[in-house]
Amino acid sequence: MDLLVKDVKKESPWSMMFADDVEICEPTQEALQDKLEQWRKALEERGMRISRVKTQYICTKDAKNLYINLQEEQLTLLMKFKYLGSYMQSDGGLEAKIQHRINSGWMNWSTETWPITKAQEEKMEVAEVRMLRWMSGVTQKYRLRNEYIRGTVKVGPIGQKIQESRQRWYVHVQRRVEYYVRRRIEDPEIGGPRRRGRPKLRDKVAGDLREKGWLREEALDRNLWTRRIQQSNTDPN
Known part of the structure; x- marks a missing residue:
C-alpha cells in the first residue's frame, strides 16, 4: 500500500493509513479536493477502488456551501465522526x-491529549462517583460523602488521573526527536473559530506545570519527572 501511494502521501498527520482506511487532512476545500483526486488516481490506476459510500469528510470551519466530490459523486459531510471507539466533532x-466514555464505563483510557474543560471534568467525576457507590453497594440514604467513598476504595478523582496521564504523555513527547509525529502536532494551528471556553492542550500542560511549580526543561529527566508524578498523584487515604 505504501508503494502505491508514495507519490501522493504526505507526512503525518496530513496523511495517515489505518489498515484499509485512509485519513487525509488539508487546510482548504480546494486542496482537499485536489489531494483526494490524486489518491483516487494513484489507487484506481492500480486496480483498487475508493468507496463512494464510505468516504466521508468533516470540517473544522463553517461548512455552509462547502462540498467535496469524488468524481461526480458528492461525499457525505459529518458533524461528528466515530472511528475505533473515538469521536471527533467538527x-x-x-x-x-x-458521553460515549461515560456510557461505556471506561473514562480514563487515552485521555492524556484531551483539552478538557472544568465542566466536562466535573461531569466525568459525577459519573465516576456513581460507579464507585454502585460498586460499594452504597446509596444516598447512607449519607456518606464522596471523599469517604473514594478513600474506602482507594480511587482518586478522575481529573487528577487525567492530569497524571497528561504529565506522563508530556515527558514522553519531550524526550522524542523533533520530527516525531507527536512533536509536530503538539501545538497545531487549526483554522476556523475556536469555541468560547474550549482550552488548548498547550494551555492545559502549562497550567499543570504552573500548578506543580515544575519547569519544562525538567521533563528531560525521566527519573525526576516520574518520581514527582508518583509523589503528587497518590491515592486518597
Whole structure:
C-alpha cells in the first residue's frame, strides 16, 4: 500500500493509513479536493477502488456551501465522526467522546491529549462517583460523602488521573526527536473559530506545570519527572 501511494502521501498527520482506511487532512476545500483526486488516481490506476459510500469528510470551519466530490459523486459531510471507539466533532469539542466514555464505563483510557474543560471534568467525576457507590453497594440514604467513598476504595478523582496521564504523555513527547509525529502536532494551528471556553492542550500542560511549580526543561529527566508524578498523584487515604 505504501508503494502505491508514495507519490501522493504526505507526512503525518496530513496523511495517515489505518489498515484499509485512509485519513487525509488539508487546510482548504480546494486542496482537499485536489489531494483526494490524486489518491483516487494513484489507487484506481492500480486496480483498487475508493468507496463512494464510505468516504466521508468533516470540517473544522463553517461548512455552509462547502462540498467535496469524488468524481461526480458528492461525499457525505459529518458533524461528528466515530472511528475505533473515538469521536471527533467538527467544532473540536469533547462532548460526544465524553458521553460515549461515560456510557461505556471506561473514562480514563487515552485521555492524556484531551483539552478538557472544568465542566466536562466535573461531569466525568459525577459519573465516576456513581460507579464507585454502585460498586460499594452504597446509596444516598447512607449519607456518606464522596471523599469517604473514594478513600474506602482507594480511587482518586478522575481529573487528577487525567492530569497524571497528561504529565506522563508530556515527558514522553519531550524526550522524542523533533520530527516525531507527536512533536509536530503538539501545538497545531487549526483554522476556523475556536469555541468560547474550549482550552488548548498547550494551555492545559502549562497550567499543570504552573500548578506543580515544575519547569519544562525538567521533563528531560525521566527519573525526576516520574518520581514527582508518583509523589503528587497518590491515592486518597
